[in-house]
Amino acid sequence: MADPTPSGESLLFLTDEQLRKGIEAMFFAYRGFTADPDRILETMDYGRAHHRAVHFIHRSPGTTVSNLLAILGVTKQSLNRVLRTLVDDGLVEARVGRKDKRERNLYLTAKGQELERELSDAQRARMRAAYRAAGPQAVAGFRTVLEAMMDPDQRRQYQGLKESGA
Amino acid sequence: MADPTPSGESLLFLTDEQLRKGIEAMFFAYRGFTADPDRILETMDYGRAHHRAVHFIHRSPGTTVSNLLAILGVTKQSLNRVLRTLVDDGLVEARVGRKDKRERNLYLTAKGQELERELSDAQRARMRAAYRAAGPQAVAGFRTVLEAMMDPDQRRQYQGLKESGA
DNA sequence: GAATTTACGTCAGCCTTGTTGACTTTCCAA
DNA sequence: TTGGAAAGTCAACAAGGCTGACGTAAATTC
Numbered sequence: 130m131a132d133p134t135p136s137g138e139s140l141l142f143l144t145d146e147q148l149r150k151g152i153e154a155m156f157f158a159y160r161g162f163t164a165d166p167d168r169i170l171e172t173m174d175y176g177r178a179h180h181r182a183v184h185f186i187h188r189s190p191g192t193t194v195s196n197l198l199a200i201l202g203v204t205k206q207s208l209n210r211v212l213r214t215l216v217d218d219g220l221v222e223a224r225v226g227r228k229d230k231r232e233r234n235l236y237l238t239a240k241g242q243e244l245e246r247e248l249s250d251a252q253r254a255r256m257r258a259a260y261r262a263a264g265p266q267a268v269a270g271f272r273t274v275l276e277a278m279m280d281p282d283q284r285r286q287y288q289g290l291k292e293s294g295a
Numbered sequence: 296m297a298d299p300t301p302s303g304e305s306l307l308f309l310t311d312e313q314l315r316k317g318i319e320a321m322f323f324a325y326r327g328f329t330a331d332p333d334r335i336l337e338t339m340d341y342g343r344a345h346h347r348a349v350h351f352i353h354r355s356p357g358t359t360v361s362n363l364l365a366i367l368g369v370t371k372q373s374l375n376r377v378l379r380t381l382v383d384d385g386l387v388e389a390r391v392g393r394k395d396k397r398e399r400n401l402y403l404t405a406k407g408q409e410l411e412r413e414l415s416d417a418q419r420a421r422m423r424a425a426y427r428a429a430g431p432q433a434v435a436g437f438r439t440v441l442e443a444m445m446d447p448d449q450r451r452q453y454q455g456l457k458e459s460g461a
Numbered sequence: 462g463a464a465t466t467t468a469c470g471t472c473a474g475c476c477t478t479g480t481t482g483a484c485t486t487t488c489c490a491a
Numbered sequence: 492t493t494g495g496a497a498a499g500t501c502a503a504c505a506a507g508g509c510t511g512a513c514g515t516a517a518a519t520t521c
Contacts (some may be wrong), residue, residue, distance in 0.1 A: 143423050152419070152422060202326065253315075256314045260314075262318070271439075274429040277319040280330060
């Protein structure tokens with residue numbers, strides 16, 4: 130992006146008040162963002178943690194447990210509890226690694242893909258509505274600011290599969 | 296297939312892939328958004344719930360308990376647990392309502408304001424850095440999309456106190 | 462003035478999802 | 492052969508959601 134004045138804040142008048150509005154916007158928007166999947170999950174025995182696992186396994190089929198740990202930023206005990214129920218319920222398959230047999234490669238089963246679709250359909254519908262209401266320029270800005278707000282490590286996780294056409 | 300990067304005039308041709316990136320951007324950015332306050336809170340006996348309470352009492356001094364319940368969207372039992380520790384620790388003062396003595400008007404004490412300052416300084420610093428890196432146009436888009444993503448009720452809470460100068 | 466409603470507080474118990482610590486099994490690689 | 496990484500498991504605990512039930516004071520309504 131072209132940044133005409135990287136020199137300082139002179140162009141961007143950032144009062145505490147404006148920043149506070151941004152902070153609250155994040156708070157309220159994130160609630161909306163999770164509201165639809167949460168409603169679906171609550172009818173089952175699952176929670177947001179299951180959603181996250183299913184999402185990232187869907188995004189990167191065959192990913193390992195440690196990989197998932199790095200992305201989700203939780204302990205293996207915490208992830209394992211969630212993963213175990215998903216495997217037991219037949220939503221996720223954990224295949225022993227071909228090259229390194231210590232690893233477990235994670236895949237969604239047909240049933241798991243069904244849940245993933247249901248959840249992401251709901252979440253995408255809201256995202257799509259917001260994008261349409263805001264317009265293309267706003268969408269670009271939205272993504273730019275969010276990216277700038279991430280921790281460097283998180284940004285790497287995010288961008289790591291940004292062009293996942295490989 | 297490769298996703299055409301939505302640049303400029305590209306009308307709202309929203310592929311699932313683009314929406315997925317938006318979803319993940321929200322996930323990773325929200326983690327960054329809460330990371331700094333979380334680090335501060337974790338050294339004390341407080342958590343994110345305390346932060347939220349302190350934030351909104353700071354924003355609306357004298358607000359009532361039911362008001363706070365509506366904004367935070369939790370049960371009174373849940374809020375009360377948090378509020379009680381804040382009052383006990385001398386961060387929040389709960390004055391009996393002057394007009395309606397059933398109500399409790401909530402205020403931050405000097406000590407409470409100190410914590411609020413510490414937390415919001417950290418959060419604002421990150422927000423400010425992201426805003427500067429992204430530029431004014433991106434910031435406007437960011438806010439527009441976030442607003443569109445909120446539930447109508449939440450949006451009302453958000454806009455309800457827009458008045459202060461902005 | 463009595464009855465009802467409202468605002469708030471609290472006790473008790475449950476769930477999800479995070480944590481730490483300790484231990485085992487498997488298996489790659491030096 | 493041995494060290495250590497990867498994964499799984501058990502146990503215990505905490506934060507912070509939730510529901511239900513109950514109590515009290517104050518306001519409102521009948």
